[in-house]
Structures are given as structure tokens and as C-alpha cells.
Amino acid sequence: MERPTPAVAGGLEQLAGPFRRAMREAGASSGFVYLLPPGERVVRLALVSGASWRIAAPWARVTTDDSTPLTDAMRERRLVWVGGQEEMASRYPKMGLALPYEFLLAAAPFTSGTNLWGGAVFLWPVWHPPQLRPRERDTIDAFCRGAGLLLQQASDQGTPLLPASEPQILPPSPSRTTDRGETLEAVEFIERLPMGCWALDLDGRITYSNAAAAELVGAGAAEVMGTRPWESLPWLQGPDFEERYRAAVLSHRPTSLTALHPPDQWLTFHLYPGASGISVHIIARPAGQETPAADGGSPAEPGESARHHSLMHLAATLTEAVGVNDVAALVAHQLVPAFGPQGLALMANDEGRLRILGHSGYSSEFLDRYDGAPLTADTPPTHVLSTGVPTFFASFRDFKRAYPGAVRYGSRDAWAFLPLIASGRSVGALVLSYDQPRPFPPAERAVLISLAGLIAQALDRARLYDAKHQLAHTLQTALLPKALPGIPGLDVAARYLPAGQGLDIGGDFYDLIPCDGADATAVIGDVQGHNVTAAALMGQVRTAVHAYATLGTPPGDVLARTNRLLTDLDPGLFTSCLIAHLDPSRRHARLATAGHPPPLLRHPDGRTEILRLPPGLLLGIDPKAAYPATDIPLRPGTVLALYTDGLVEAPGADIEATTEALAQLLAHAADPTMDDLADTLVHYRGRPEPCHDDIALLLIRATPEHRSGVDDAGHR
Secondary structure (H helix, E strand, C coil): CCCCCCCCHHHHHHHHHHHHHHHHHHCCCEEEEEECCCCCCEEEEEEEECCCHHHHHHHCEEECCCCCHHHHHHHHCCCEEECCHHHHHHHCHHHHHHCCCCCEEEEEEEEECCEEEEEEEEEECCCCCCCCCHHHHHHHHHHHHHHHHHHHHHHHCCCCCCCCCCCEEECCCCCCCCCHHHHHHHHHHHHHCCCEEEEEECCCCEEEECHHHHHHHCCCHHHHCCCCHHHHCHHHCCHHHHHHHHHHHHHCCCEEEEEEECCCEEEEEEEEECCCEEEEEEEECCCCCCCCCCCCCCCCCCCHHHHHHHHHHHHHHHCCCCCHHHHHHHHHHHHHHHHCCCEEEEEEEECCEEEEEEEECCCHHHHHCCCCCECCCCCHHHHHHHHCCCEEECCHHHHHHHCCCCCCCCCCCEEEEEEEEECCEEEEEEEEEECCCCCCCHHHHHHHHHHHHHHHHHHHHHHHHHHHHHHHHHHHHHHCCCCCCCCCCEEEEEEEECCCCCCCCCEEEEEEEECCCCCEEEEEEEECCCCHHHHHHHHHHHHHHHHHHHCCCCHHHHHHHHHHHHHHHCCCCCEEEEEEEEEHHHCEEEEEEECCCCCEEECCCCCEEECCCCCCCCECCCCCCCCCCEEEECCCCCEEEEECHHHCCCCCCCHHHHHHHHHHHHHHCCCCCHHHHHHHHHCCCCCCCCCCCCEEEEEEEECCCCCCCCCCCCCC
């Protein structure tokens, strides 16, 4: 069936009119309409009202798997309400960090029957009540139902309404109409004012500048008209002014900042937002007066840009943290410089008890009193962990009032106790403490709560990673022999190194199996893959080989029988294996291989060779495969090295060359014991670090011990 040709962007006017009416009736300050093209998993921005494309661009495309208010509303097919900055930070930490502004938000889906077409997002200023009014909800519901029916109808007619490459920016509705005379009077009035005045549109561009502004900033209207201040005036470049502009547009609250106009004039910019843009008043500070503190309602206070850069860097690096220790180290090393606490403690919920994962600025003795405390204890960390509600104490007086038994550490005088919530459950708590009283303004609280959410997600992933690695280590340990048996006439050593990536588990294995009399069978193998499936199959192969070898079955027959077993099981994985039947009393060994790397043989005089055994198919391919055997001498002092391909195989390396290098290393090694020799071989520099494949190594050396009646030449 041919896909309908997408409608032109102008077709969205069918949605634009109802959307603007819904915005007006709901009293929203900004709004965004998203559409989900048929068959796609990315919802795309189509209409914007009350904001600019510049502000909306980072959220122009959102995958339906992302955690955002809109995608949650679409998945759950219901309206989602976010009642403020702290709630946004708690529920959607990534958005809370990217949009650290004060506003309230509603998101609702477009549906018709079982079909999902997208959704709408509405924003209100912070002075809106904390809950959505019934009339506003009814307005949004009616608009979304109508939009769903409209989109369904357009699709049924073969002309679906689809977003353009860039969203349509709906112009603001004029607040009032004016005639030419009134407009000229307004201009004359502004020109007479002693303060500088700019008008910015919603995109941040200057649409008007009076004479006082030109004098103060040193740039006339002709120079700055149509430009953004932070782009056209070099001394305003940087994030501060742009952050103020974004905060004013999204929160609809006045804000201000102070900047130095070189060489020595400090100017204060007051931003007053409205539906159609922002009015900016510019005032010169008197000479010699210190720069005033910036408006606490905005996140972009002087010095805050560096803080936010550090936080965004921490957010990015947390995604790369592997284990719990990595998360704890990153938090301690990067959060302390960003927010300047004198103390930090990262805690986790461990089966109903509080555990300290990492800390900075505290003594271990002090934190020991909290480590292992039950979650039923009446302490701030257990309280935030059990309730999921952050707690801030601006001073020790406030702390003591809430917790009379609180113990003060040094001169600490302010605290933030933040729950770490991942997937709707508390996984831990973050404690920050400061030596000076701290008011924790709303913007700072929101950023801290957002960051706690990201730390919680990283900690949850890290604990799962650690648990998997512990499981992998336990499984691998159970499948490999705990110790090699003592065989008269043989000195042995073994090593196993997991791959540097993945679960630290794979299909490499080795074994030394005592047989009848003084004989033994040495086994080494490699099951394809590096996962639990490979490890499970490795356990089956090792068990089968062990059972056959214990009966004294010749190496070729052991491989043949194990091969038939694997082909019957049909695991979908292949296995290489090498078996050596060792007879120390006769100074003799018999070897057979199933596609395994060739063993190395060092003779008593130091001469070392690569044993090119007759090849055999990998186990699990052909049930009728045969595995010929090769006999070699095993005189005292002879060393037989069996290994898996991880020891000689590396991306871009010639395996023949690396095998030869390993043989030369064995030939010239002067290690006094087999354990020393095993360490030398397994860490040799012909292989890059870290290893990308598991490594198993089994070394066997014939010793002078032998049965009576057999001389050193192997004769009776």
C-alpha cells in the first residue's frame, strides 16, 4: 500500500486555531503541540506558542521511550501535571537540569480509539495555583479530543497532518489595538525616560532601543536592532544574559543581572516578560558601588554558569559510571566543587538498612554511627529515604528544632538531605552539609533534586552491574576447578583471566583429571560467547569430558563422544577443546584437538616448538567427526603449555606472529616455579591490555618422580 503524501505545513492551521483558543481559555503562557508520524517512535514538535524556536529546539524530537511529561502522558493516555520546579526535578531529573526555571506544566495526549497521534504541553507562570483548575483541565481535554479526531480524519482521507522540518511559531495575540498617534506618543514617552529601554521579541532579538540605552551600552539602535544582546555586544557574551532571557520567557517572572561594560561601568538589566516579548530596563550603577546580588529567582547568578557546567558534566559522566564505587567517586569529586559543600555522604538502602557508599569531608568514625542503621531509625537520611521527600535545613537551629537529638559535625550549619529515587523507588540518600547558613533558594533546590535523580539512576544501574558481576564471578568460580589435584610426576599451574569488557564470564575452561593409576588427563577449551549461556554450556562440556576421561577413555574418543553429545543438545554454540592424556610413569603424552590453538612444548634443553596437531572440527558441528591423536615424549623438565585464543588473539594482530612470540617467551623464561611461569605468560606484552577475550592457561611440567622400574629414558 502506497503511503499518503504528507500534507504541507500549512495544513497545521487546522490545529493552530483550536490550540490558540485552548491556550487563551486555559490561561497558559506557553504551549507546544507534538505529532507522532504513523509508524514512528519519535514525537516531533509541530506548533509553538509563547516561546521561540531557539528555546524549543532541544525538545523538538523526543523518542516515545524517553522519560518526559509528554511521553508519559502518551504512554499512560492521561493528562500529566507537574506542579512546580521541585516536582519537575524529582520526577524528571534530566529535564529539571536542562530547564531549571519556575513554571507549572500539563501534558496530554491526542488519541482516537486505540490510535495515538501525539500530544500537547501547556506551561503556566509560577503564580498559578499548585493544582490544575477544573475549567483548565476541561479546556485541555476538549482540545486534545478534538485534535485526536482531526488527526484521525486527516489520516483516513489520505492527507495526514505531519510536522514540518521546523515547527510553526504562532505569533502572539496583541493585548490591545493602538492607532498611529498613540504609538508615536508611546515612543516619545520612552525616549524621554532616563533609563535605557530595550524591547526583545520571544526569540530574544532587540525590536526597539531608546536613546538612553544606546548611550549606556555604547551601541545605537541601528547597530543592535534585530540582534540578540549576548551575540552583538561582546561584553554581554556568555551564558548569563541568555539564561536570564530563557528564565523570563518560560517562568514569566521578572529577573535581573548586572554586567560590566568596559572599562568600569556596571549596568543592571531588569527583564520584564510578557506574552509578546520582554521589556528590558537598563540602569547604570553609581561609580564605586559594589555590584548588587543578582535576583535569586534565576539560576544564572554570577558564577552559576560554571556551576551548571560542572553539573552537566557530572550528569554526562554519570552515564559512563560502571560500578557503585565509580558513582560514589564521581559524586564526591565533582559535586563538591560545583556546589561547594564542606561535607558529602552517599548512602544506599541495603535490605532495610542504611549503608554508606562514599563520603567527603566527614570522618569515617562519625559516619560509622549511621552505617547499618535500620530505616526505622528517626534520622534525616532514613526519613528522606523512606518518604522520598527532600529536606533542607538553612541553619543548625532549624536542624535542631526538627531533630532535637541531632549531632553536629564540626561547624556545619546547613544541610540538604536528598532522596535518590529511581523507577519510583528510593534507592538511597545524598547528604550535603555546609559550614555557613544557606537559604537554599528554589532554583538551587530544584537543581539539587534533579541531580539527585540522575545520581539515583546511575546508582541503580551500578548496583545492578555489580550484582551481575558478583553473579558472574560466583558462577565462574563454581564452574572452574577450585584447585588442581596433585599428580605424582607432574608440576602444574593454571590461570584464568576474564575479558576486560562484559560480565567477566565466558566459556573458557581448564581441568586436570586423575585417571586410573598415576595417569591424568589435562583439558582446556573455549565455548563461543561471553555470557551466561556460554558459561552454562561450558559447564556441560567440562562435565562430559570429566566423566569420559575418568574412565580412561583416549583423548580422541573423549572428543568424539563429547561432540556427539553437543550436536544432540544443539545449543547453537561451538566449542574448541584440546585434551592431553598424561602418563608420567612412561614419560609419554597423547593429544587430540577440536579446533583449538596449538599447544607449546618446551623440551628439557629449552628448545620450544609449536605442536601442529592434526586438525579436528569444533565440537557441535558434525556428529560423525573424528579426532586423531598425536603422541609426544614427556621427559623430566618438559613443559607443556595449553591456552585459549584470548592469549594470542587481538584485533589487527597476526595470530601466527603472536603465537610464535609466546613460544619464544616460554623458551627463554627463567621462572623458578610453575606459578611464576604462569604469571609471566599470562601477562606477556605481545597481547594488548585490557584483554578483549577470556584467557585460560594450563601449564604442565614433568618432574623426575616416576614409578619404580622405569628409567629416565622411559624404558622398563
